Amino acid sequence: MACREKYDAERDAVLKDQLTQMRTAIAKYRADKGSFPPSLDALTPKYIRRIPADPITLDTNWRLTTEESVQPSADFTTAASSASSSVVVDVHSAAPGSDRTGVPYANY
Numbered sequence: 001m002a003c004r005e006k007y008d009a010e011r012d013a014v015l016k017d018q019l020t021q022m023r024t025a026i027a028k029y030r031a032d033k034g035s036f037p038p039s040l041d042a043l044t045p046k047y048i049r050r051i052p053a054d055p056i057t058l059d060t061n062w063r064l065t066t067e068e069s070v071q072p073s074a075d076f077t078t079a080a081s082s083a084s085s086s087v088v089v090d091v092h093s094a095a096p097g098s099d100r101t102g103v104p105y106a107n108y
Helices: 003-033
Strands: 063-070 084-092
Touching: 003 084
Parallel strands: none
Antiparallel strands: 063 084
């Protein structure tokens, strides 16, 4: 295996490992708190030591899958406005392109 191919394979393995760690931290947060985290930063330091840098983009900007969480009004009617917030349900690489096998990084 050429040096570049070995480097690419190792970088892809690191990316997959980091995504697994963050997804595990999201699951532990949800198990403890009964809801998804409002951000990746909410996972640190209890569930993950720090938010890692994407080895492809070399920054901590990850593509997040979010959902809106709506809290019912105090009287459970639709007349009063409900508070809503966004929560993180999954995380993916924000890197453009594909790995050496053709799988888009966004699909990791």
